[in-house]
Amino acid sequence: MSLAAEHLTVSYGExxxxxxxxxxxxxxQVTAVVGPNGCGKSTLLRTLGRxxxxxxxxxxxxGRRIDHTPTRQVARRLGLLPQTPTAPGGMTVRDLVARxxxxxxxxxxxxGSEDAAAVAHALDAVGLTDSADRAVDExxxxxxxxxxxxxxLAQQTDLLLxxxxxxxxxxxxxxxVLDLVAALHAEHGRTVVMVLHDLNLAARYAGHLVLVxxxxxxxxxxxxxxxxxxxxxxVFGLRATVLADPHTGGPLVVPRPTGS
Amino acid sequence: xxxxVTVLVAALVVGVLALSVGxxxxxPTDVLRALVGGGDAGTRLVVLELRAPRVVVGLLAGAALxxxxxxxxxxxxxxxxxxxxxxxxxxAALGAVAAIVLGGGTYEVSAGLLRLGVPAAATIGGLxxAALVVGxxxxxxxxxxRLVLVGVGLATAVTALTSWLLVVAKVNDAARASVWLAxxxxxxxxxxxxxxxxxxxxxxxxxxxxxxxxxIVELGDDVAATLGVRVRxxxxxxxxxxxxxxxxxxAAAGAIGFVGLVVPQVLRRLAGTTRxxxxxxxxxxxxxxxxxxxxxxxxxxxxVPVGLGTxxxxxxxxxxxxxxxxxxx
Numbered sequence: 388m389s390l391a392a393e394h395l396t397v398s399y400g401e402x403x404x405x406x407x408x409x410x411x412x413x414x415x416q417v418t419a420v421v422g423p424n425g426c427g428k429s430t431l432l433r434t435l436g437r438x439x440x441x442x443x444x445x446x447x448x449x450g451r452r453i454d455h456t457p458t459r460q461v462a463r464r465l466g467l468l469p470q471t472p473t474a475p476g477g478m479t480v481r482d483l484v485a486r487x488x489x490x491x492x493x494x495x496x497x498x499g500s501e502d503a504a505a506v507a508h509a510l511d512a513v514g515l516t517d518s519a520d521r522a523v524d525e526x527x528x529x530x531x532x533x534x535x536x537x538x539x540l541a542q543q544t545d546l547l548l549x550x551x552x553x554x555x556x557x558x559x560x561x562x563x564v565l566d567l568v569a570a571l572h573a574e575h576g577r578t579v580v581m582v583l584h585d586l587n588l589a590a591r592y593a594g595h596l597v598l599v600x601x602x603x604x605x606x607x608x609x610x611x612x613x614x615x616x617x618x619x620x621x622v623f624g625l626r627a628t629v630l631a632d633p634h635t636g637g638p639l640v641v642p643r644p645t646g647s
Numbered sequence: 648x649x650x651x652v653t654v655l656v657a658a659l660v661v662g663v664l665a666l667s668v669g670x671x672x673x674x675p676t677d678v679l680r681a682l683v684g685g686g687d688a689g690t691r692l693v694v695l696e697l698r699a700p701r702v703v704v705g706l707l708a709g710a711a712l713x714x715x716x717x718x719x720x721x722x723x724x725x726x727x728x729x730x731x732x733x734x735x736x737x738x739a740a741l742g743a744v745a746a747i748v749l750g751g752g753t754y755e756v757s758a759g760l761l762r763l764g765v766p767a768a769a770t771i772g773g774l775x776x777a778a779l780v781v782g783x784x785x786x787x788x789x790x791x792x793r794l795v796l797v798g799v800g801l802a803t804a805v806t807a808l809t810s811w812l813l814v815v816a817k818v819n820d821a822a823r824a825s826v827w828l829a830x831x832x833x834x835x836x837x838x839x840x841x842x843x844x845x846x847x848x849x850x851x852x853x854x855x856x857x858x859x860x861x862x863i864v865e866l867g868d869d870v871a872a873t874l875g876v877r878v879r880x881x882x883x884x885x886x887x888x889x890x891x892x893x894x895x896x897x898a899a900a901g902a903i904g905f906v907g908l909v910v911p912q913v914l915r916r917l918a919g920t921t922r923x924x925x926x927x928x929x930x931x932x933x934x935x936x937x938x939x940x941x942x943x944x945x946x947x948x949x950x951v952p953v954g955l956g957t958x959x960x961x962x963x964x965x966x967x968x969x970x971x972x973x974x975x976x
Contacts, residue, residue, distance in 0.1 A: 438872055462875030469869040475921035482921075489863050490875035494856075542874070 394444035405602040419593035427602040436467035462490035466539035467548040474523035481519040487541030509540035529560030549581035614638040650918040651927040658934040700840040705832040706933040708900035713932020715892040716907025717923035722885040723791040729908035730893035732798035734776035737805040739897040742772020748816040766898035773894040789882040830903030830954025846895035903954040909961040
């Protein structure tokens with residue numbers, strides 16, 4: 388599996404959001420893309436997942452330009468969960484997860500036992516087997532997000548792109564979702580790229596951090612190397628102290644009180 | 648599935664009953680015998696030549712309008728949408744009324760024109776208006792909100808033109824145009840039933856093929872794209888099939904209102920699905936229009952335009968369903 392962006396420039400109308408950006412996704416690793424609001428991190432993820440077309444440059448998936456690859460073929464190798472998706476009212480978890488099999492189905496190959504097994508496996512992986520027949524809109528925020536992750540899992544791709552999977556979730560549910568991501572990586576060797584807001588959670592759950600500012604990659608590498616007080620000030624304009632996380636020893640960003 | 652089969656059987660029963668009743672009543676068994684080529688020549692004439700075209704037009708126009716409604720509501724993600732928002736119905740109405748009013752002249756000329764010219768003018772008007780609506784709302788894709796606004800705006804403008812034609816028309820022409828506008832299946836012949844049947848035979852299976860991608864598109868355009876669906880192509884194909892079905896139905900039976908709006912919503916509730924079911928909606932449309940025509944013929948001796956019946960049956964039923972749903976939920 389390889390996914391890379393080469394000289395990527397993406398703009399919305401006149402406004403360029405990404406400028407000549409290069410990025411290679413590290414295989415078999417959890418990568419977190421972090422940066423201030425509007426820095427282009429979601430745009431980067433969406434372009435990597437073929438939802439946006441770059442103005443210049445290209446995204447290459449397994450040696451082939453992604454915009455020259457049929458969308459179904461891309462969907463068999465790369466799963467992407469957009470920000471805060473909504474399921475139609477009353478749709479059950481099982482129905483939602485079964486939709487993830489779409490890239491593997493055609494008129495010649497209808498939904499079969501193999502697909503049912505993939506759905507059951509995905510439900511099991513996110514711990515929703517017992518809630519499979521409940522409506523998605525009845526679930527708690529954390530469960531709902533796990534149901535959507537199960538849909539992407541049922542796609543059975545080696546590569547998962549998650550766009551702010553923890554938005555609108557309280558801290559406990561954020562941990563619940565990120566623990567699931569960590570398990571998917573640890574147990575199934577999946578490559579995960581996710582956009583996150585919380586630097587401390589990103590540092591704890593990602594092996595590789597990509598720090599984005601103004602549509603360019605400011606720095607990337609292991610969390611401890613990326614998250615220094617100097618870089619945090621450069622990118623976020625925030626003065627902070629970086630301590631050692633008492634549980635993991637990784638970096639823990641503590642903002643200084645304003646005025647001190 | 649059970650709902651689809653039940654509704655389909657009900658529609659077929661209505662069809663056989665509609666072939667039995669009339670000035671020359673027949674037993675349903677005789678009707679069935681005539682349908683498979685048996686029975687005496689008189690019965691065959693009544694069933695196959697006099698009544699069958701009307702019944703076929705009613706059932707298929709209803710099926711086509713309801714199926715088009717289900718497709719439209721899915722693609723614009725709005726339960727209030729009907730094929731009317733695609734501009735087809737109002738465009739077809741303008742075409743038909745223009746043909747009746749402007750093409751009129753002597754009665755002999757207009758009689759021939761009504762039979763062949765009006766369906767053709769309605770088809771052309773409907774397709775042209777739909778092309779205009781889709782063209783004007785296209786922004787690198789089919790933008791649902793824009794489509795509804797452009798469609799409603801254009802329909803209003805086109806309807807104003809139609810009203811103007813009705814105002815300036817001769818009384819006779821205006822009366823005939825009004826019947827067409829209400830939607831009617833009376834005195835239809837095979838020359839109207841066959842084009843509708845052919846269009847339906849091509850477009851309905853195409854619509855069912857779109858069912859799977861549409862079941863993904865209801866998760867949102869982004870999710871659908873990541874699941875390998877060509878979102879823009881699917882939306883455009885869906886709109887095109889809905890337009891074609893509506894144009895074919897309206898050309899044969901006039902602007903039967905409400906079927907495309909109410910049937911998909913009723914069937915969605917009966918079948919308990921998250922979006923209007925396609926096959927079940929088609930069967931439900933056939934049942935509603937076929938049933939409305941049958942009831943109209945049984946209760947009144949004069950010809951009640953079927954469009955009035957569909958609204959009179961369909962609207963209260965949907966409201967009742969919604970009230971009950973609210974009480975339960």
